[in-house]
Amino acid sequence: MKRFKTIKKLMHSLNYDLFRREKEIELSVQELSLPTRTIPEPPKANLPSIEELYLLFDKINITYFDNKLPQAKIEYSTRMTNAGSYTPALKLIKISKKYHEIFPDDIEDTMKHEMIHIIHFYHNAEFKKEAARIGTTLKAKPHPSLRRKAKYLYLCPGCKKEYPRQKRLRMASCGSCSDKSKYDNRFKLKLVKK
Ligand SMILES: [Zn+2]
Ligand SMILES: [Zn+2]
The missing domain is CATH 3.30.2010.10 (Metalloproteases ("zincins"), catalytic domain)
Known part of the structure; x- marks a missing residue:
């Protein structure tokens, strides 16, 4: 019973804390709204x-x-x-x-x-x-x-499937078209956009 009371108390303080944080954020946004035309980054x-x-x-x-x-x-x-x-x-x-x-x-x-x-x-x-x-x-x-933008865009010359990638590919061929899912020169991915 005592433990339950403690948890209840803690729950209350947690709710309060979460609420207070929101208020603080709101306040600081207002404080940052200087009379310029730049929009401040949200904290x-x-x-x-x-x-x-x-x-x-x-x-x-x-x-x-x-x-x-x-x-x-x-x-x-x-x-x-x-x-x-x-x-x-x-x-x-x-x-x-x-x-x-x-x-x-x-x-x-x-x-x-x-x-x-x-x-x-x-x-x-x-x-x-x-x-x-x-x-x-x-x-x-x-x-x-949150979505990291792909740096490179590769294309399969066979099925035209797109492969957005963060890193450069050297020896890569299309997973769907290549024979026995091994590297297949006929479907070597081509860099179409950097
Ligand atoms: Zn889930
Ligand atoms: Zn393909």
Whole structure:
């Protein structure tokens, strides 16, 4: 009972913290609106600490799963451009820093989504049922700044399939057309755009 009270108290402070952050961001945007024509860059969101993410996990676990989900490890990822991920072998939820600096309000949604993955690995019918039950989205919002633009565009001379790539390709041929999926000179990918 005492532990439950503590969690309730912590939940309250967490809600408060998340709310306060939003207010602070709003304020600083107003402060930055100088009477010039330049539009200030929105400040990077002050994301919850790892401790607060664990509290969020507890809150969702209590509210939607009768506190029965097994504990997972939680980490921020600085590289991931998806909203989040769950790795069953490590029992690890990763929350994307980049994504939530752009969509700070989506943290709870991402956490709910990844927590369903603890019991349903795939986005199958059971997953979707749970997502509907606890009110979370199925897919992260796409955001142009998160999609790394391909530096090179290659084209298969056979099927005309496009291969956008970050790096230059040397000996590469079309995966669909090449014989026995080995390098096939007839379908060598051609650089069409740099
Ligand atoms: Zn997912
Ligand atoms: Zn092809």
